[in-house]
Amino acid sequence: MFQDKRWILVTLITLATPSWAAYKLQERYSWNQLDFAFPNPRLKDQALASGDYIPQNGLPVGVEHFGNRLFVTVPRWRDGIPATLTYIDMVRSLTGSPELIPYPDWRSNTAGDCANSITTAYRIKVDECGRLWVLDTGTVGIGNTTTNPCPYAVNVFDLATDTRIRRYELPGVDTNPNTFIANIAVDIGKNCDDAYAYFADELGYGLITYSWELNKSWRFSAHSYFFPDPLRGDFNVAGLNFQWGEEGIFGMSLSPIRSDGYRTLYFSPLASHRQFAVSTRILRDETRTEDSYHDFVALDERGPNGHTTSRVMSDDGVELFNLIDQNAVGCWHSSMPYTPQFHGIVDRDDVGLVFPADVKIDENKNVWVLSDRMPVFLLSDLDYADTNFRIYTAPLATLIENTVCDLSNNAFGPSNTVSSPKQAALPIGPPLYTKQYRPVLPQKPQTSWVSSPPPPSRTYLPANPGNVVSSISVSTNTVGPAGVEVPKAYIFNQHNGINYETSGPHLFPTHQPAQSSAQNGLKTYVNARQSGWWHHQHQG
Secondary structure: OHHHHHHHHHHHHHHHOOOOOOOOOEEEEEEOOOOEOOOOHHHHHHHHHHOOOOHHHOOOOEEEEEOOEEEEEOOOOOOOOOOOEEEEEOOOOOOEOOOEEEOOOOHHHOOOOOOOOOOOEOOOEEOOOOEEEEEEOOOEOOHHHOEOOOOOEEEEEEOOOOEEEEEEEOOHHHOOOOOOEEEEEEEEOOOOOOEEEEEEEOOOOEEEEEEOOOOEEEEEEOOHHHOOOOOOOEEEEOOEEEEOOOOOEEEEEEOOOOOOOOOEEEEEEOOOOEEEEEEHHHHOOHHHOOOOHHHOEEEEEOOOOOOOOOEEEOOOOEEEEEEOOOOEEEEEEOOOOOOHHHEEEEEEOOOOOOOEEEEEEOOOOEEEEEEOOHHHHHHOOOOOOOOOEEEEEEEHHHHHOOOOOOHHHHHHOOOOOOOOOOOOOOOOOOOOOOOOOOOOOOOOOOOOOOOOOOOOOOOOOOOOHHHOOOOEEEOEEEEOHHHOEEEEEEEEEOOOOEEEEEEOOEEEEEEOOOOHHHHOOOOOOEEEOOOOOOOOOOOO
């Protein structure tokens, strides 16, 4: 009887929900091509005439929010990029297509001025101590055009004074001739001095740790988990088929602090559908660089079309990640096993979210997503009469509501998972880029910050077939606040008996003999009924 009533309730809620209810991310800023806030029109005209500013050559790749500023990075992949580290004054520009303001100033964005400036920045991070962490790759160009006028250098800015308070050059032993680093994760421990940064060497296949207190770095290399999967190097984005088969460790996220005082670093190679994990207890220990193979844990695959370049985890354990093949942003709650049935889609847009390059969660638990159509920029030609770059935002709670990542309401799970059906074979010949990627569904009425043009057409995965409610059985043996049991899941590392235990949002490593978990009655299982919206047959 109870099941019947719940079925009726879910059906009524679904019928009463508008077809646009899945439209969660709201467009905040957009550009056909990037513009910069030159000191005056005369200097801008001079830069255009000299080629120091070529509007069509700029591509935004990183975003970060703090206070009234939204930071945007623009790598110097081509000529004519006047500044690489910029921001939007959100008080002056509430929405629209604002000019990008160099941060902290124009001089600090001079290419090739190694000691005083930043040559090229990719993804950046603001920590809880009000510091902006920027890795200057020191490079100009991309691929075969790359030159290295400056060394890799960590730059840290005090956002209260807008001054650089640290510059640290990575020593030669921490890089190799193939090194390319685009992603950074920042780990704050007991206090602001107990800070570490982790850098993913995508093409040099390594992971670099930097200690703020020691002002020293060290490299973990040659781990097979840092390498690309040879079976996952084929990509299909925006009608373009291309191969990024050499792309190794890329996106990273950090769990909340566990009971032992450390976090878990999650990472994935770009040419891979799999996620890996390691405790920061290992990464913070310089002596473990050559003796830590079995401390890394391999998790499950996300499923077909599961490439991701950017990920972030909230302080209550919700991980968001871009899904570049699917024009979507996915989610996973770290208290659940890392399996496809516990992955959801929080939003999808086959026009506006073509290559959602960066995903961030700010200090107010608002999510920011930057999309930039990167493969089209690199492999084809952007239409500069069209909107090419967008920044979206939404509260985290709004995004995960009624998805499998919303543990407060997981009876209303998603009608989709990260996996998507195999894309149709592309025609032989030059790739085609068109603005419309699939049929358009009815639109949600525009809700914007101020009066602005309507958003681009958006399409979504199909609704919950049959509105079936899934039954999830999670063993619990931890009592949380007010006596509420907290679900647990375990990841067993067969090499050394480490159980990566997750309880609620946290992840705790316990070092025990391989059989100790069974002896202590800590066997945990998750039994998800293979019902309509849990189980989709996908072709990989």
